[in-house]
Ligand SMILES: *[C@@H]1O[C@H](CO)[C@@H](O)[C@H](O)[C@H]1NC(C)=O
Ligand SMILES: *[C@@H]1O[C@H](CO)[C@@H](O)[C@H](O)[C@H]1NC(C)=O
Ligand SMILES: *[C@@H]1O[C@H](CO)[C@@H](O)[C@H](O)[C@H]1NC(C)=O
Ligand SMILES: *[C@@H]1O[C@H](CO)[C@@H](O)[C@H](O)[C@H]1NC(C)=O
């Protein structure tokens with residue numbers, strides 16, 4: 196994430212407060228840079244580099260006086276600058292550049308990516324920001340109502356623009372000419388505010404066209420309530436998963452007048468971003484072009500081969516997908532990242548398909564790519580909408596979905612890489628090392644907090660539907676994160692309830708889920724209860740070959756408890772170093788959560804309170820459980836009469852159809 200890495204003050208000592216230039220300057224020598232911004236000696240400054248998810252800022256060193264008193268009227272001002280956005284990887288680049296007026300020299304605690312280094316997710320829209328900006332945005336962010344992935348907008352205290360327009364300019368005859376912001380070509384922007392008319396105009400044009408008479412954007416709004424008496428002026432820019440170099444080549448500013456035009460004859464050169472791959476292709480071309488005759492034939496064949504290879508890498512993008520822009524990856528990037536989905540890069544096979552590890556080109560972000568097959572187009576649309584939702588979830592105990600890519604019959608989901616792999620490998624395959632009790636207890640708490648977020652803290656309730664050790668992943672510091680959330684639901688789409696297909700895994704499916712096929716937060720709690728027992732006992736929920744009393748984990752734990760020796764079930768491998776009360780709490784809570792009667796199970800926030808010892812389990816819990824045992828018998832035999840398919844449901848037995856569908 197974004198860190199304000201270094202603040203460098205250039206050329207001038209720190210404590211000079213007043214502006215030595217009297218409100219007019221061209222930027223040479225008076226700048227201050229933060230984040231990934233870099234000022235070059237030839238006058239060029241670069242706001243972002245190839246590092247993903249960073250922000251860079253450059254500010255004029257001194258505050259400018261915009262009003263004659265704190266309650267005064269904002270003076271007229273005018274500024275013009277020349278920028279260039281050089282994409283690092285074809286059309287995929289991000290996230291944009293903004294001219295900004297703000298109360299401080301530099302912005303801290305801000306987020307990169309779609310926030311452009313101007314805001315963070317909590318201060319968006321806050322009137323105390325006092326930020327007015329003009330954004331040149333190269334990614335469409337649906338949640339901010341962005342109109343497209345190549346637009347100019349006027350922003351006040353939020354990146355949701357007051358007015359916005361696709362990038363371009365009006366000719367004298369009124370026709371509109373489109374411009375591509377991230378073409379790498381320098382373009383000029385004018386931002387002019389007139390104090391009397393209270394109007395802010397923004398004009399954009401290429402360098403070979405003189406300033407158009409009609410502005411691209413015009414906002415009639417008094418800026419006086421938004422700007423403070425003294426404000427800093429500068430630029431902010433950010434990268435996301437997609438990156439680009441954002442450059443400023445020249446800049447002038449004038450208070451109470453028109454900013455002097457920039458002398459384009461002496462602009463610094465924008466370095467072209469050369470991809471290593473392009474160079475090798477160029478090399479091949481150079482050599483082959485110097486030959487003739489038969490070699491021409493080889494060139495043709497080579498060209499055809501390259502063309503076919505490219506075509507193979509092409510993917511379909513449909514209109515409706517454009518709105519999910521930020522989360523879409525290019526297939527060729529994933530192909531390169533995973534070395535062509537090579538077997539050596541295979542991390543494992545999950546419920547939904549193969550998982551590959553990879554490193555994204557340019558940004559060097561480590562990722563895990565999950566390949567999922569899909570069939571219907573209709574289902575796909577809902578799938579992507581769902582993915583856009585999942586992609587917005589942010590929690591330290593959820594594996595982050597970075598994006599997706601779709602190609603032919605396949606869908607690729609891109610996740611953060613989890614270096615330690617999944618929990619089941621630790622529980623059942625010792626090669627990954629043993630887990631002592633404190634690690635196990637932390638994993639339980641981590642998962643509880645991720646699940647609580649999905650159930651109770653996100654805008655809408657998200658049911659995980661497939662909680663099990665294989666979906667609990669561990670990062671480099673052994674923090675546990677839930678993976679694969681929301682996917683089970685997606686796989687339900689279009690499936691006839693009559694077929695009684697239940698997404699989930701045998702051993703973790705609650706009785707009411709197996710009866711009705713309807714997942715709920717309490718069926719998630721059931722699975723989480725089983726997982727808690729599994730972590731404490733170090734064994735699978737169902738052992739078909741074990742003796743009858745030990746076959747089903749929950750029954751066995753309950754029986755041992757009733758016999759007065761609940762600790763007998765504990766995994767020997769946790770060693771002697773454990774807090775007995777904690778282990779007992781986990782076992783009892785695990786039983787309560789995996790109780791066959793959904794109404795008895797606690798919700799996730801209560802579970803967290805129990806785990807944190809903020810709340811106590813009832814003292815007569817065993818009585819409650821045993822009493823319910825009898826009630827449950829009655830309830831089930833009565834329900835079983837209504838649904839012949841799911842006959843003879845004891846607490847954890849399953850009908851044939853679930854066994855065959857269980858993954
Ligand atoms: C701009 O004009 C206002 C009066 O209209 C004046 O008070 C202010 O000092 C001027 N600012 C500059 C920088 O010239
Ligand atoms: C980009 O800038 C950041 C912040 O200064 C720095 O940490 C990072 O190493 C830079 N990346 C490259 C590729 O130069
Ligand atoms: C500015 O406005 C505030 C609140 O509107 C008021 O309390 C204050 O007295 C005003 N100051 C001046 C100098 O007018
Ligand atoms: C967002 O920015 C505000 C203002 O700088 C800051 O107080 C707040 O802590 C930030 N929030 C986050 C989540 O970084």
Ligand SMILES: *[C@@H]1O[C@H](CO)[C@@H](O)[C@H](O)[C@H]1NC(C)=O
Nearest residue numbers: 387388389394396409410413
């Ligand atoms: C903004 O543009 C309009 C023409 O479209 C013009 O009449 C007005 O004077 C301009 N305002 C400023 C502040 O440049």
